[in-house]
Amino acid sequence: MRYWIVSIAVLLGFGIACDEINAPYSVPLEGGADTTEAVVQRVLIEDYTGFLCGNCVEASEIAQALKDQYPDRVVVMAIHAGFFATPTPDHPEDYRTPTGEEWFKFFGIDKLGNPNGMVNRREFQGKRVLGPSEWAAATLQVMQQQPVVDLRLKTRYDKATREAKIFVEAKYLEAQAADNYLGVYVIEDSVVGFQLDYRRNPPEIEDYVHQHMLRKAVVGPWGIPVSSGPIAAGSRFRDTLRVTLDTAWRAEHCSVVAFIHRYPTTYEILQVAEAKIVE
Amino acid sequence: MVIHGVLLSDWVREGMRNAQLQGMVWLSVFFFCGIVASAAAQGLGNGALQGDVQIDAQWYREDSLIGAEKVPSKILANAYWNVAYVADHFRFGFRYEGYLGPLLGYPPQYAGQGIPYRFAEYRNSWLAVTVGNFYEQFGSGMVLRTYEERQLGIDNSLDGIRVKIFPYRSVRITGLIGKQRMFFETGEGIVRGLDLAGSLNDFVTLPFVVDIGISGVSKYQPDQIVLDPNDPKRKLRLPLNVLMTGVRMNAILGDFQLFAEYAYKWNDPTAANNFTYTPGEGLWLTASYAAKGIGMTASFKRIQNLDFRSDRNTRGNVLTLNYLPPLTRQHSYRLATHYPYATQPNGEVGVALDAFVTLPRKTLLGGRYGTEIEINFSRIHALDTHRLSPYRYTAPFPGFSDHLYYQELTVELSRKWTRNVKTVLMGIAQRYDKDVIEGVKGYGEVRTFVAVAELQYRIGRRDFLRIEAQHLWAKQVDEGQEKRIDGNWAFGLVEYSIAPHWFFTVADEYNYGNPVVAKRIHYWTLSVATVWGGFRVQLGYGKQRRGIVCVGGVCRTVPASNGAFLSLTGSF
Numbered sequence: 001m002r003y004w005i006v007s008i009a010v011l012l013g014f015g016i017a018c019d020e021i022n023a024p025y026s027v028p029l030e031g032g033a034d035t036t037e038a039v040v041q042r043v044l045i046e047d048y049t050g051f052l053c054g055n056c057v058e059a060s061e062i063a064q065a066l067k068d069q070y071p072d073r074v075v076v077m078a079i080h081a082g083f084f085a086t087p088t089p090d091h092p093e094d095y096r097t098p099t100g101e102e103w104f105k106f107f108g109i110d111k112l113g114n115p116n117g118m119v120n121r122r123e124f125q126g127k128r129v130l131g132p133s134e135w136a137a138a139t140l141q142v143m144q145q146q147p148v149v150d151l152r153l154k155t156r157y158d159k160a161t162r163e164a165k166i167f168v169e170a171k172y173l174e175a176q177a178a179d180n181y182l183g184v185y186v187i188e189d190s191v192v193g194f195q196l197d198y199r200r201n202p203p204e205i206e207d208y209v210h211q212h213m214l215r216k217a218v219v220g221p222w223g224i225p226v227s228s229g230p231i232a233a234g235s236r237f238r239d240t241l242r243v244t245l246d247t248a249w250r251a252e253h254c255s256v257v258a259f260i261h262r263y264p265t266t267y268e269i270l271q272v273a274e275a276k277i278v279e
Numbered sequence: 280m281v282i283h284g285v286l287l288s289d290w291v292r293e294g295m296r297n298a299q300l301q302g303m304v305w306l307s308v309f310f311f312c313g314i315v316a317s318a319a320a321q322g323l324g325n326g327a328l329q330g331d332v333q334i335d336a337q338w339y340r341e342d343s344l345i346g347a348e349k350v351p352s353k354i355l356a357n358a359y360w361n362v363a364y365v366a367d368h369f370r371f372g373f374r375y376e377g378y379l380g381p382l383l384g385y386p387p388q389y390a391g392q393g394i395p396y397r398f399a400e401y402r403n404s405w406l407a408v409t410v411g412n413f414y415e416q417f418g419s420g421m422v423l424r425t426y427e428e429r430q431l432g433i434d435n436s437l438d439g440i441r442v443k444i445f446p447y448r449s450v451r452i453t454g455l456i457g458k459q460r461m462f463f464e465t466g467e468g469i470v471r472g473l474d475l476a477g478s479l480n481d482f483v484t485l486p487f488v489v490d491i492g493i494s495g496v497s498k499y500q501p502d503q504i505v506l507d508p509n510d511p512k513r514k515l516r517l518p519l520n521v522l523m524t525g526v527r528m529n530a531i532l533g534d535f536q537l538f539a540e541y542a543y544k545w546n547d548p549t550a551a552n553n554f555t556y557t558p559g560e561g562l563w564l565t566a567s568y569a570a571k572g573i574g575m576t577a578s579f580k581r582i583q584n585l586d587f588r589s590d591r592n593t594r595g596n597v598l599t600l601n602y603l604p605p606l607t608r609q610h611s612y613r614l615a616t617h618y619p620y621a622t623q624p625n626g627e628v629g630v631a632l633d634a635f636v637t638l639p640r641k642t643l644l645g646g647r648y649g650t651e652i653e654i655n656f657s658r659i660h661a662l663d664t665h666r667l668s669p670y671r672y673t674a675p676f677p678g679f680s681d682h683l684y685y686q687e688l689t690v691e692l693s694r695k696w697t698r699n700v701k702t703v704l705m706g707i708a709q710r711y712d713k714d715v716i717e718g719v720k721g722y723g724e725v726r727t728f729v730a731v732a733e734l735q736y737r738i739g740r741r742d743f744l745r746i747e748a749q750h751l752w753a754k755q756v757d758e759g760q761e762k763r764i765d766g767n768w769a770f771g772l773v774e775y776s777i778a779p780h781w782f783f784t785v786a787d788e789y790n791y792g793n794p795v796v797a798k799r800i801h802y803w804t805l806s807v808a809t810v811w812g813g814f815r816v817q818l819g820y821g822k823q824r825r826g827i828v829c830v831g832g833v834c835r836t837v838p839a840s841n842g843a844f845l846s847l848t849g850s851f
Binding site: 016017018019020021023024025026027028029054062065066069111112125126131133134136137140196198201202203204 | 387388390464467471472473495496497499503504505506507509510512513514515516517518519520521522545546548550554556591592593668670718720721761
């Protein structure tokens with residue numbers, strides 16, 4: 001009897017195992033490669049960041065690497081929010097937006113801190129807010145998914161009035177409940193400003209180039225309903241929206257990001273699209 | 280629509296969370312009641328209920344001058360209630376924890392309440408089996424230590440099965456498997472451990488006492504895609520099972536004692552070590568001599584990439600599996616805790632020497648009641664690392680680099696003058712790399728000197744007075760650094776106690792040397808504590824500076840606060 005139990009103790013512990021990895025330490029990314037299919041599942045990486053967040057540049061680089069790898073499949077939105085994005089007397093620039101702040105609080109990122117983010121706002125193993133090291137896995141997983149809706153965007157920009165017209169078209173491949181909402185946002189690239197990066201010495205970067213910066217929600221933080229009732233497979237929806245660009249933003253660096261998400265049910269983003277404002 | 284939407288969704292989210300929590304609470308209560316009932320049915324009704332309780336509440340006031348943030352709910356409270364039923368061979372218990380909401384400085388993920396800890400244990404003379412949550416430590420903890428440290432907000436208990444066997448005399452075999460607690464959930468990784476410990480003297484006759492131990496801990500976590508930091512078009516090949524092993528020895532020969540522990544960890548790329556494949560290594564040696572009136576200890580510690588946790592994505596004090604004992608002296612005087620050393624799990628190498636002498640009573644130096652002198656010295660350097668490839672580095676042995684992390688020399692003199700008067704004098708000189716130790720930038724090395732004088736005076740049969748005066752001189756070595764430290768501090772404390780029930784304390788910590796004149800602030804506190812029948816209640820009011828709290832080299836930052844606090848502790 002005793003020996004029997006001793007062996008149980010030993011066996012419990014001898015689940016002990018080890019995998020030793022030798023060079024090469026990495027392999028090429030597989031899966032999620034661009035297909036020739038017309039409709040692909042695209043991914044929105046929301047990178048919650050701030051110019052005083054010294055660990056955030058590393059996170060932005062992870063998001064950018066994914067976008068560089070899959071330029072047509074990955075959309076990145078950098079959301080400056082929370083303590084690390086709050087202006088100081090030395091750095092009065094304010095990149096925060098009411099929408100960004102609302103999401104930041106709503107999804108509980110304020111409690112976790114920057115850098116953190118979401119990938120299509122989907123839950124992965126019960127977790128919606130993901131650390132930067134988890135973004136790649138989530139992105140590739142989402143890309144494997146069969147899309148339920150195709151989302152296309154076109155823009156037309158009037159230089160004189162600084163007004164952009166946004167043409168949105170959604171075509172459903174699968175039926176959906178009535179909880180689909182369309183959110184439309186303006187982001188700006190190449191905004192030069194201050195940023196901390198703790199990997200550098202000194203960590204202060206005066207002329208950091210901020211990319212994919214969320215500037216404005218065109219139809220509020222959560223968007224507008226796609227339809228007034230359940231959506232049948234094969235349905236098409238079209239809408240035209242207008243937004244006037246702030247004079248501080250450079251139109252040639254601005255893009256429109258639109259996504260369809262399930263609201264206020266699972267908040268999952270079903271599809272995303274991006275288009276430059278000046279084609 | 281938006282406002283409506285937010286309210287609705289908040290409500291849905293809150294409702295879900297409450298439902299989950301309630302489910303958890305009720306499940307645990309049923310679990311406990313069921314076990315107690317079945318224990319009673321089996322004739323174990325002659326057991327005893329034991330428990331303890333701790334409630335810490337604070338009322339916060341916004342104070343922009345000291346940086347105390349606004350707390351919308353004004354009051355935050357942490358509460359803990361342990362209950363265990365002990366009968367013959369059985370023990371069952373649980374702990375309620377409530378954070379409504381968590382005190383400032385605690386991880387906000389604790390927000391909520393529930394029963395995150397419950398266990399059942401059977402134990403006889405040669406066997407102990409535990410299911411549910413348990414704490415375990417192998418050796419000094421370098422390979423495995425799960426523990427609860429409320430001051431730091433750490434509880435990384437394992438939730439699973441543990442079997443301990445005591446087959447022969449002092450021999451112990453421990454096998455375990457489980458997942459680790461992460462706030463009110465468990466982490467993804469599965470932890471397996473095995474430890475064998477005992478005394479050689481049980482098998483052979485030796486002129487000295489030798490205890491040895493050998494242990495192994497392995498964690499499993501499913502694969503995930505982590506981009507190669509050196510080439511984002513590639514993903515890392517991750518080890519799903521990571522093993523750490525350790526051997527240890529403690530030998531005692533007369534007044535001499537020698538302790539040695541060595542640990543080795545196979546490749547373990549994680550976010551906390553920047554995904555390096557370098558093996559982890561730890562070596563800790565301590566030799567000591569203790570005789571009447573004199574004692575000496577010399578220690579050496581070398582750590583290379585020894586951060587070990589059950590989830591490769593976490594950082595900070597979350598899901599840590601091991602504990603790296605500190606070399607440096609752990610201080611309790613207030614100003615001596617301004618610049619505490621935090622163990623650097625990714626790499627450090629250091630030495631420490633401690634010596635104490637008691638000058639005998641009724642001698643010229645020793646005085647009528649004796650005098651104690653204690654000296655501690657410690658010096659910790661960065662490891663001298665050399666990159667082998669973008670994925671691995673190596674470090675020679677012992678590997679002291681030129682980069683000094685920390686150095687400390689402490690001299691303490693305590694002397695009893697009369698039956699009623701005792702004094703303590705202490706001087707501490709530190710060199711402190713603030714950037715590395717606190718994970719900040721722009722400060723560089725700080726040099727400090729702390730002087731402490733304490734007077735303990737027994738006024739009457741039950742009245743006792745304690746007075747502390749402390750001063751901290753601190754300056755940056757490189758004045759050209761971008762950021763300024765907060766300069767010199769003075770501290771005074773008067774504590775009056777009426778044994779055994781009442782304690783009154785007034786203290787003031789004054790940052791008179793702050794380079795910013797507006798921040799030359801008095802952080803004063805008043806408190807009264809009373810002890811009755813195993814319960815202690817403390818009520819206080821005051822300001823707390825922003826700083827770091829460390830317990831055994833593991834640290835967390837505490838934000839500044841201003842307000843009243845109430846704490847209740849007790850056992851039954």
